Amino acid sequence: MSQATLGDDDLFGEAAAEMRADVEEHLDEARAVLPDADDVWNADADNVLGVLNGLRSSLNVEDATEHLRQAKKWYVIGERADAFDDPEDLEEAIEDLEELLGMVEEAHELVGELTNTMPQLRGALTDAAEAADDEEEEEEEE
Incomplete structure (x- = not known):
């Protein structure tokens, strides 16, 4: 082998x-910026909307997703170049983190939907209760 080849290797x-x-x-x-389990589980709010808003904020994983993206990018390059002696552990770690982030993102979406739905539901229930009260008053007047 030539000196250049050894240098390249x-x-x-x-x-x-x-x-x-x-x-x-x-x-x-990515793991370091994942939500803390206690932040996701414990709530400190005066009403359900406060709880949901706090939960939605704690489930924000944009930074973790970006770090996972960078990890995958470098992994793909290394894998295609056959640069890793033992790529299985990296692949498994990426898949595990990807699955966890998917779970957190799904929860974030569900909480977001509830955050939007709960005020509407409260308003509809209030309207229904007022309508029932009005109807009851009209029956009493008759």
């Missing part, structure tokens, strides 16, 4: 190690 190995480190770093950063 060394550089490739160094680049592969850096790529793996980038993937792992982004996975760690």
Whole structure:
């Protein structure tokens, strides 16, 4: 082998190690910005709308999603270049985090829907109760 080939192999190995480190770093950063379990479970609000708004805020995972995207990007490049000696652990970590983020994002959407629905429901129930009261008053007057 020529000196240039050995240098290229060394550089490739160094680049592969850096790529793996980038993937792992982004996975760690994504995990670090996930919502805290207690923030999702505990609520401190005066009414259901306050609880839902707090929950929706705590379920925001945009930063984690961006870190996962970066991890996947570097993983795909490394995988296609056959740069990783043991890519299975990275792939599994990405899949696990992707599944968790999907669950959190789904919960965020559901809470968002409830946040929009609850005031409408309250208004409709108030209107129905007022209509029933009005009807009862009219019957008493007759």
